[in-house]
Amino acid sequence: xxxxxxxxxxxxxxxxxxxxxxxxxxxxxxxxxxxxxxxxxxxxxxxxxxxxxxxxxxxxxxxxxxxxxxxxxxxxxxxxxxxxxxxxxxxxxxxxxxxxxxxxxxxxxxxxxxxxxxxxxxxxxxxxxxxxxxxxxxxxxxxxxxxxxxxxxxxxxxxxxxxxxxxxxxxxxxxxxxxxxxxxxxxxxxxxxxxxxxxxxxxxxxxxxxxxxxxxxxxxxxxxxxxxxxxxxxxxxxxxxxxxxxxxxxxxxxxxxxxxxxxxxxxxxxxxxxxxxxxxxxxxxxxxxxxxxxxxxxxxxxxxxxxx
Numbered sequence: 244x245x246x247x248x249x250x251x252x253x254x255x256x257x258x259x260x261x262x263x264x265x266x267x268x269x270x271x272x273x274x275x276x277x278x279x280x281x282x283x284x285x286x287x288x289x290x291x292x293x294x295x296x297x298x299x300x301x302x303x304x305x306x307x308x309x310x311x312x313x314x315x316x317x318x319x320x321x322x323x324x325x326x327x328x329x330x331x332x333x334x335x336x337x338x339x340x341x342x343x344x345x346x347x348x349x350x351x352x353x354x355x356x357x358x359x360x361x362x363x364x365x366x367x368x369x370x371x372x373x374x375x376x377x378x379x380x381x382x383x384x385x386x387x388x389x390x391x392x393x394x395x396x397x398x399x400x401x402x403x404x405x406x407x408x409x410x411x412x413x414x415x416x417x418x419x420x421x422x423x424x425x426x427x428x429x430x431x432x433x434x435x436x437x438x439x440x441x442x443x444x445x446x447x448x449x450x451x452x453x454x455x456x457x458x459x460x461x462x463x464x465x466x467x468x469x470x471x472x473x474x475x476x477x478x479x480x481x482x483x484x485x486x487x488x489x490x491x492x493x494x495x496x497x498x499x500x501x502x503x504x505x506x507x508x509x510x511x512x513x514x515x516x517x518x519x520x521x522x523x524x525x526x527x528x529x530x531x532x533x534x535x536x537x538x539x540x541x542x543x544x545x546x547x548x549x550x551x
Contacts, residue, residue, distance in 0.1 A: 309351060311547040312358040317351075319550070321402065326350045328396050351548070359540045360413035367419060371411045376404060379411065420536050421529040424520075431489050432514040433472040436461045437506055444500045444507035457497055457511045472510075478531055479524050485510055 309322035329350050333340050340346045364371075380403070383389055393403055434457060438444040443464070450460050461470035480486040482505075488498040489510050497511035520528070 307549075309548070309550050310355060311545075311549070312355055313362060313544050313546075315358055315362065317354050317358065321406075322351065322354065322550075324397055324402070325354065331396070347550075351550070355541075355546060356537050357409055357413045359537060359544060360416040361409050363536075363540065364412045364416035364419070367416070369412065369415045369419075371408055371415065373404075373408075376408045376411060379407060380404070417533055420533050424525060424528045424532060426519055426525070427517055428476045428520060430474045430476045430516060430518045430520075431492075431512050432474050432516075433489055434458060434461055434511050434513055435470040435472055435485075436464050436509040437470060438464055439506045441500075441502075441507055444509065447509060448500060451497060451509070474518055474521070476520060476524055476528065478528050482508070 305316060307319040308316040309319045310317045326347055330340055330343075330346060333346075380389070393399075398406070436444070436447045436451075436457070438447060447460050447464065451457060458469050464470065475486070475489070477486065477490060480489070482501075482503045484501050484503060485508050488501055489512060492498060492510070492512040494512050494515055498509055501508040501510070
């Protein structure tokens with residue numbers, strides 16, 4: 244019974260680690276959850292935050308850094324702690340990490356991305372106050388034993404406070420980017436003939452060129468859906484060449500054979516219209532916009548990596 248209680252407690256604490264953890268930004272859904280009731284007495288007041296987003300030790304000489312992003316230091320000690328938390332979190336989720344170097348690279352890249360996002364938020368005039376961070380900590384403390392959680396995952400008061408502040412700043416910029424994706428966009432309704440071999444694709448092309456109905460041919464290759472792809476916006480399809488061809492076609496036209504890494508495609512545009520994005524399509528475009536933004540910032544940022 245004690246083992247079961249410990250497992251349940253660990254699982255609950257692990258969920259909060261994921262909340263603070265490494266994959267929250269670039270790969271997470273670009274939506275905000277509800278705000279739980281705040282328990283003002285749930286936790287002691289955290290120590291005053293330092294002036295920078297990443298935990299710093301006040302001193303005349305800056306502490307060793309793992310990286311410097313546009314002049315903002317990622318302290319080496321904080322980075323090493325994050326690596327350990329990442330390894331523990333992966334183990335708790337059943338994913339064993341055999342390559343420590345790869346884990347360190349994941350952690351460092353995530354921290355760099357968070358700093359870039361936080362810097363973007365500050366540049367846009369977004370300010371996350373210490374009071375807002377404290378409120379969020381109080382919300383967390385109303386859900387779990389925060390002191391036990393901090394001890395288990397190796398957070399000091401200042402480190403947790405500053406780490407959460409960084410995440411809140413980065414999340415604000417993430418949400419700004421996500422909000423730029425409109426609800427209504429141009430979309431095309433598609434059907435495709437998909438063949439694994441060039442021979443199969445050529446056979447389909449011969450049938451289509453002889454006047455055979457596109458859906459009838461598509462059903463030969465996909466008896467379940469007849470190759471129906473539905474309505475798709477730009478940036479949604481996984482194969483850029485297929486998407487480019489689709490948006491170049493007029494309604495009722497079909498493409499030539501398009502070769503991809505997975506096979507051979509012939510696509511037909513059934514309709515074209517300005518339509519509301521599906522939830523999945525909007526989330527996909529939001530994630531892509533976020534990833535593109537981070538990639539662009541990495542391209543112009545001054546990033547100095549100080550570790551091997």
